[in-house]
Amino acid sequence: MFDFTSNFWPWFITIISSAGIIAMWWLVRWMDKKPTDGSQLDGKPLTHVWDDDLVELNNPLPSWWKNMFYATIIFSVGYLALYPGLGTWQGLLGWTQENQYEREMSKAEETFGPIYASYLKKDVIALAADTDALKTGRRLFNNYCALCHGSDAAGSHGFPNLTDSDWLYGGKPENIKASINNGRNGAMPAWGQILDNDGVFNVSEYILSLGGRDTNPTAVAAGKQKYSQLCVACHSADAKGNQALGAPDLTDKVWLYGASQRAVMASISEGRTGNMPSHKDFLDEGKIHVLTAYIYSLSAGGKE
Ligand code: HEC
Numbered sequence: 021m022f023d024f025t026s027n028f029w030p031w032f033i034t035i036i037s038s039a040g041i042i043a044m045w046w047l048v049r050w051m052d053k054k055p056t057d058g059s060q061l062d063g064k065p066l067t068h069v070w071d072d073d074l075v076e077l078n079n080p081l082p083s084w085w086k087n088m089f090y091a092t093i094i095f096s097v098g099y100l101a102l103y104p105g106l107g108t109w110q111g112l113l114g115w116t117q118e119n120q121y122e123r124e125m126s127k128a129e130e131t132f133g134p135i136y137a138s139y140l141k142k143d144v145i146a147l148a149a150d151t152d153a154l155k156t157g158r159r160l161f162n163n164y165c166a167l168c169h170g171s172d173a174a175g176s177h178g179f180p181n182l183t184d185s186d187w188l189y190g191g192k193p194e195n196i197k198a199s200i201n202n203g204r205n206g207a208m209p210a211w212g213q214i215l216d217n218d219g220v221f222n223v224s225e226y227i228l229s230l231g232g233r234d235t236n237p238t239a240v241a242a243g244k245q246k247y248s249q250l251c252v253a254c255h256s257a258d259a260k261g262n263q264a265l266g267a268p269d270l271t272d273k274v275w276l277y278g279a280s281q282r283a284v285m286a287s288i289s290e291g292r293t294g295n296m297p298s299h300k301d302f303l304d305e306g307k308i309h310v311l312t313a314y315i316y317s318l319s320a321g322g323k324e
């Protein structure tokens with residue numbers, strides 16, 4: 021399998037690589053030549069002198085050194101005969117990246133298949149107490165999830181912390197597994213146009229008052245009224261959120277997009293969207309099961 025876009029490149033590569041090897045061969049031979057004027061390579065000083073007394077002696081290359089050059093040249097010729105490397109030449113061994121990948125994957129399947137099968141026999145809660153499974157889970161997490169959730173799984177702006185007991189979509193094994201399998205798309209609409217600046221400020225005051233922050237009572241009262249019209253459908257009447265929609269609890273101290281009033285106002289006026297990709301197409305059932313147990317173990321205690 022080659023992806024050359026034209027016939028020029030295979031020839032370009034073949035000619036440059038072969039010419040390079042031939043030139044190396046010629047260079048080593050040439051360095052090895054005896055002088056033609058009858059003089060001998062016998063350790064006599066050459067004519068140039070540097071720094072008053074530094075002379076170059078007329079010595080042949082040591083043969084171990086020279087043979088090393090020949091060995092590298094022979095190696096490269098052998099390599100290029102056996103493996104693809106010269107333009108479209110497939111190599112005598114028939115090696116390809118694809119067949120090496122297939123071989124390694126089937127070997128891995130042979131080794132790890134039974135291990136994952138035994139993990140699948142345990143439920144998530146039991147597996148979350150199995151230290152070997154958790155080690156595997158951690159490795160999988162670092163490969164597939166740490167990019168977004170951080171290697172400590174503590175998340176960052178817009179990426180939820182998976183180690184606490186505060187869940188957008190629920191922390192039961194089946195909720196976590198559904199998050200990984202199907203992905204999640206939390207969508208908070210933008211209210212800036214409907215509420216205008218004062219309205220956004222008032223609602224933010226109301227929300228912050230729920231978390232016990234210092235707020236202005238008049239603004240809170242006005243904000244509460246707007247909240248009960250516009251926000252209850254998703255964040256619920258007590259503002260504790262709704263896990264079916266991924267609408268966060270607005271009364272706690274955990275903020276996905278920042279705790280400052282500015283950040284809260286930005287969430288309200290511009291809206292927010294969180295996008296967790298679905299993993300079921302490229303992680304098999306066993307891996308997702310182990311990952312679920314790993315995530316479950318991180319929030320130990322807070323299984324809301
Ligand atoms: C491309 C970034 C990205 C990757 C990769 C990713 N996630 Fe997520 N994940 C998110 C975002 C963003 C959310 C929040 C979605 C929302 O706001 O609705 C989320 C939500 C979650 C949730 C729900 C959290 C809650 O509070 O209910 C879990 C569990 C989760 N991710 C686990 C994982 C695991 C395990 C992996 C690796 C297999 C992973 N994520 C990979 C971005 C990512």
Ligand code: HEC
Binds near residue numbers: 205250252
């Ligand atoms: C259609 C459902 C829906 C409505 C209506 C809605 N929200 Fe949201 N809200 C969400 C979702 C879902 C999220 C989480 C977004 C994400 O995961 O990226 C969110 C996030 C937020 C956040 C950010 C929370 C954090 O942790 O950083 C604030 C603040 C907020 N909403 C306030 C409000 C207010 C105030 C209203 C009414 C004016 C409102 N929401 C109306 C669904 C809704």
